[in-house]
Amino acid sequence: MNTEAEYKDAKRSKYALTIFHLNKVLLITLFFSFLFGTTLYGHEGMWMLGNLNKDTRKAMKQLGLKVPAEKLYNPGKPSLKDAVVSFGGFCSGVVVSEDGLVFTNHHCGFGAIQQHSSVEHDYLKDGFVARSKGEELSNPELYVRFLLSTEDVTKRVLGAVTPAMSESDRRVATDSVMLAIQGEVHAKDSSLVGVVDPYYGGNEFWLSVYRDFNDVRLVFSPPSSVGKFGWDTDNWVWPRHTGDFSVFRIYADKNNHPADYSPDNVPYHPDYVAPISLNGYKEGSFCMTLGYPGSTERYLSSFGVEEMMHGMNQAMIDVRGVKQAIWKRAMDKNEGIRIKYAAKYDESSNYWKNSIGTNQAIVKLKVLEKKRKMENSLMQWIQKTPQERDSLLHLFSSLELNYKDRKETNRAMAYFGESFMNGPELLQLALEILNFDFEAEEKYVVAKIKGVMERYANLDLDIDKDVFVAMLKEYRAKVDTTYLPEMYHTISKDYAGNERAYVDSLYAHSEITSPRGLKRFFERDTTFNIMDDPAISLGIDLIVKYFEMNQSITVPSEKITRDERLFNAAIRRMYADRDYYPDANSTMRLSFGTVCGYSPADAVDYDYYTTSKGVLEKANAHQGDSDFAVGTDVLSLLASKDFGRYADEKGDMKVCFISNNDITGGNSGSAMFNDKGELLGLAFDGNWEAMSSDIIFEPQLQRCVGVDVRYILFMIDKYAKATNLMKEFVLPSK
Template sequence: MRDLKYCLLTACLLASVAVMADEGMWMLGNLDKKTTHMLKEMGFELKPKELYSPRKASLKDAVVSFGGFCSGVVVSEDGLVLTNHHCGFSSVQQHSSVDHDYLQDGFVARTRDEELPNPELYVRFLLRQENVTKRVLSAVRPDMDESARASAVDSVMLAVGAEVSQKDSTLTGVVDAYYGGNEFWLSVYQDFNDVRLVFAPPSSVGKFGWDKDNWMWPRHTGDFCVFRIYAGRGNRPADYSPDNVPYHPRYVAPISLEGYQEGDFCMTLGYPGSTERYLSSFGIEEAMNGINQAQIDIRGVKQAIWKRAMDASDDIRIKYASKYDESSNYWKNSIGTNRSLRRLNVLERKRTLERDLQDWIRRTPAERDSLLHLLTDLELAYKDRRAVNRAQAYLLESFLNGPELVQLALSILNFDFGADPKVVEVSLQGIVDKYANLDLDVDKDVFTALLKEYPRHVEVDYLPSLYDSIATVYGGSERAYVDSLYARTAIATPRGLKRFLENDTTLHLFSDPAINLGIDLITQLFEMNMQMNAANLAVDRGERLFNAAVRRYYADRRFYPDANSTMRLSFGTVRGYDPADGTHYRYFTTVRGILEKAREHRSEPDFALQPELVSLLESGDYGRYADRSGEMKVCFISDNDITGGNSGSAMFNARGQLLGLAFDGNWEAMSSDYLYEPRLQRCIGVDIRYVLFIIEKYGQAGRLIEELKIG
């Protein structure tokens, strides 16, 4: 029954809705015949070995993990990589200044010598995948408790991965857990660390609409950025060097200018970060009330302070642009996720599935003997850690992910002089960048506000000891405490870092108040983890057994594993949707919508356009990038299954030609990490023709267009 398959894959019971063929995040190394047949039935024209092959060049060789947090696609024989503007935003920000404001004005490298290096960036190519479940689980004995089991599994996973780099130092082996820790697969990667910025559109294109339009459809954002991969001798990975040359990839993604129509096949390849489709209702409820709500409450306060300061100063705007962008993205995501989980009744539907599973366990002797109390025990485990888990979420957001002075203290405390020289260099650069993008007055305002906000959400038992000092030493004034802290610490400025790195004997690091604060917070975090230790182990065990039981319950069904930052395939069709009664959204937007939004929001800088961009868009001179109707399409939507990390994923047509870049999901289906809702969930992509139009016509970078393989 297709209804039952949909229940499982979306972690819900929806007897009235048939499963859609486009649901799923499928592993390329584990595509079964049913899935490949479904691909063909939906119109995909490539053979399976042309999509994935561990030995010969295939489409997967054009897709990369970009920096470990986004996806990208290789589009030229000289290593050009397309990803999203918001994925490259931090790199653009690092190269920007008031005099060279690449965030606002965009960036174009007119020659390869002008392409800008980014030491913190890398791209990762998947070479092959291998099922190593039997080997990993061979270390597990029946008498092991969950802690011992986890240790045994982890040790084998690390050993299997390490064998790859021992055979070839340019390769990285990573073993990941799937299906709640019931299966294990080895992925073999090759990383390239010399990645240079080539082209970035102005924010009026790449961030058009900013927070207001984020996660929304209709969308008019040209969310793309161009980088180039460089290699050393023999086309092999190498650290940055001016002597490196453009990398020549195994496979280059061809580009289509034909566009798409509603109902056309559409496929994404990328590295989705994390989903929880098989999580119990208890786990979903914990996430809603814990980390999601903490991000909503705390980041909202922090971002409001940042935004006021950014609007008042170009220098602060550039310093805080990337931090604000990242923070606000997850803040709005948490708001939308909790809203959708409630509106779509996800908890109630999940509980229905769990009641059915419990009935099956009672009726099945082999299951009843070992799993009769599975769901009851799982519920109790979550209940046992509820208060501490919520307090920990607020502690992390308020302090360890809040004031940047605390983050600096933690970075210095964790600095390892004995690490690999490359790691030391990267860690040091990370600390230096924090100082470069820090404004002490802004950080004081944030710290003061968060000190006031944290106690509003947690029980008094979970207040850090600094609150005692505020009450007894500073007369209850959070601001007085903050001012004193920043005045007394040596690490508020780069001079303190310099003394630390030079082993200055006059710097008594563990007497520094900011360092002591960092230690106190880490200690409290550790104590919280210890309080939850037994419950955590019970939750891990219960979720693993729950996942396995559901798969046995639907033994004749196909299962895709939750996303875990490994390469995944998703396929579906280009199509619009109905977000509400009487409302229909079509499947594409055009430049006309950009101009309309700019006029409607003319007083808002987030929708402002440069005069030359307005002239270009109004001219109608779109050349070969115009749709067959003569329009310039900007964005489009499909029902592909995506999540965070898919940003920058290649969107291909049935012939494996590039149609665009995925960059967002839609507001009505923000619960998609827990539930795939076929009526509502859409993947938002930027049309490749708009990307090329901006590069060639606005950026005047025809040399880049000449590199591409355009069909």
């Protein structure tokens, strides 16, 4: 499961242009349980560690947790949260050695692995192992983030808000206070990062204080036939047999403080190391995950869900499907292209399939019907409550009207973003150059330049031209002519409607199709006016067109933001005695539940774990299918059953397991702990039957898929024979 932070947030390690923003309303499943009579399961929710109340703690203990809450989160003393990191801002990870080794998913490290790969050294295909610290590979754009503490700053932030403010004025006021609070953290200690995030639709605000480490090096990666076993075919599907893990190391200066990359840096010594369990789990065993879930719209109104289905999700399905088909054909024909395009294909296809599953699940699980039933009950409560009726009587009619008013434009913006902002890489380069900040701190400028150069290293112009032509056709086919940018008029007028001729001319006349033009730009060549470059000019035209579309729906969008926030607050007032959990927003969260199987359909029962036997069976059943191709060395090792201390009580090698923990994008790489706070594995996926989980939790169906830590250690030990790494792990006797 990829979290795709480049799509949801602008992370400092990735360039992202916000395509469009869906405002969320954050409710609780207790509300649904009350309305529909369903059983409340303790595993639902993504809970803030620094705000666990008595009811939540009690529910965790009832499920089997033996660790006191202060051992999970304690700002003043080492605790379990100190072993969990945000990995690159788009995944999670867990520290597993005194010398700063971090376990995360293979797909989370995929970009770094790809950057170090070549036809001669194909670490994607063959895997990678550093036999010494000197062989570990640096990754300039990668960082890990430790949470130090959280603090409720709601009163201070909302103290700047007055009832008469418009939504835009409210946003300016709250943003200014949030920035001030963040600045105070850095001013007090320059090694700290303060981030204030909105919760509950902007009704609460919390400060998270972090410490970032920027020197993160690749240590180990299994072959992709292990780390990506099943590829697109098995993605989001249970049963899984994927060894989805990779290993990195955090480096610091000689005083154990954060430092930019330097050969003089030394392994970081963490405050807390996650203990590892070799005893595994049974059905019903307590399981909790700690990580950084990215974003959910779990309780978005039914109007917002409809917009998401037909806008963002459908645009992603349609446009990425076309783009990926072009990439895949080229990748299958050429090994060099396969390596160049592996990471971006993986990144793109992950949420393409997610969107397909989400839209299908919304229909199959009758999500809209459930939400409308909930909204009808809320409306009845508003009508019966005088103080609510006076201010909220027209809430739902306002939501319906304003979502309708922006429907077509919002949909067009979704297709526009996917087709152009996230489409041809030439346009992405143009946008990156237009957003380049020469005034930033030198190290960020250098890192940005390296990032752009990396784009060139992984770009094939012929493929990109094919993508551009396809995007032009796809966008035209999906939107009204009102939303066509000026280049379509140019194609019609100057190129007789021939998209290929237009694209060929554009690439032929642009200087930024190669690093040469970029070099002239970076060196401030006075003979080169980059604004005259046709690709840059097109980028500006597209930004202007997108801005115009966005401006045309400013009024309904601001009203939607207001109404969703008011809706959220009304629900919390309606059930003021209930225990609320906030929606995911890339901050550290705890989810908890039990290891268990499920039955997605009549006569279909899924067990709670898979074994290496399934790897052999799938490889045999899918011979000739690259998604299930496994190296003979791996097959031989698994067939030998030489599992040693990593075998379960039956002598089998468990590969993956599932729990009913809550999960979403960003949870990839999250640590999965047992009742004693010992590491069981790494979360890496959800399941196909519950793909609408970002919108609504389905307790009978939703499962969190994890790779067993014993399989991870088995591959490091028995397959790679990385004795240098094995010496770092403190492993209990079984």
